[in-house]
Amino acid sequence: MSLVFEHSTLGQRVLFGSGKAASNLAAEVARTGAQRVMVIAAEFEAPIAAAVTRDIEVALNYDDVAPHVPIEKAEKARVAAAEHGIDLLVCIGGGSTTGLAKAVAMTSGLPIVAVPTTYAGSEATNVWGLTEAARKTTGVDDKVLPATVIYDAALTISLPIDLSVASGLNALAHCVDSMWAPRADPINQALAAEGIRALSAGLPTIKDNPDNLAGREQALYGAYLSAVAFASAGSGMHHKICHVLGGAYNLPHAQTHATVLPYVLAFNAPAAPEAAQRIAAAFGSEDSSGGLTLLRQRLDAPTALKNIGFAQENITEAVDLILPYIPESNPRPVDQESLTKLLQAAYSGATPEF
Known part of the structure; x- marks a missing residue:
């Protein structure tokens, strides 16, 4: 083709x-x-x-x-x-x-x-x-x-480990979103895949040894690639969700992205098998969500929106605010029911299943 x-x-x-x-x-x-x-x-x-x-x-x-x-x-x-x-x-x-x-x-x-x-x-x-x-x-x-x-x-180096992890996963979210954002193309998908590889290599090194410059260089290199890919591909479902949550409920930026990412990946991956395969390969895994889960466990990443200031009673309002911004090009249709389910799972930290 x-x-x-x-x-x-x-x-x-x-x-x-x-x-x-x-x-x-x-x-x-x-x-x-x-x-x-x-x-x-x-x-x-x-x-x-x-x-x-x-x-x-x-x-x-x-x-x-x-x-x-x-x-x-x-x-x-x-x-x-x-x-x-x-x-x-x-x-x-x-x-x-x-x-x-x-x-x-x-x-x-x-x-x-x-x-x-x-x-x-x-x-x-x-x-x-x-x-x-x-x-x-x-x-x-x-x-x-x-x-x-x-x-x-x-x-x-002065960035605490927990913030390094959240910030690095925020960068990784740029990579994942770039795989199916409105202007996704083979060039920014290639940059995003290399960004995932570099971040998944660098962040565990930082976790184990915060003073290790080699690990931080890999993470910084991966963050740059993630941003270049994102700038080209545009803002996808993940970023639309997180921007609304951050602005409307004053949630911490990096932690919000780190928490929401596995839910959007689990939601979209079945409808975008080629992108999911590239993400999995970048993680060195057979499954995209499985690769992300292993990395997050390794990093002790944030797991629930309820732990960073989001209230359960705001889910209905948040769904109404987010829905108009979801790109029509998202691999899988998003409606009120599916978005509510996603936010409820992200709120509680439940295993992402869609």
């Missing part, structure tokens, strides 16, 4: 090297000719930000960061950037920090240099997200794609 597909690859500079973040950032600032740099980093990451920016001149250090990028936080950061005449944004941290930088870039057009400290992957996508009145809105805009990403596995 002949191959027919349309694929877009986003243009982005990637600098990867453990212990090289500060020197790579200084080189990027010099290369761009930036004179007024705004560094965005959460307060708790201030020591990391100080180390990474030691060789550049900073016009504004900004730490008013919050999960899911509340619109008020975005507008405040936009004003600060304008008042200080900023010409380059440098974000150092996880998805919330990158998300705030994107919110500023979306209205200002300012370039971003992203320095991730987690495996969120937002740094490699042109997807933005904002939360207003407990509703999270996402969109796509090339203006928010960071011009450069600086990866340094040494910066992730």
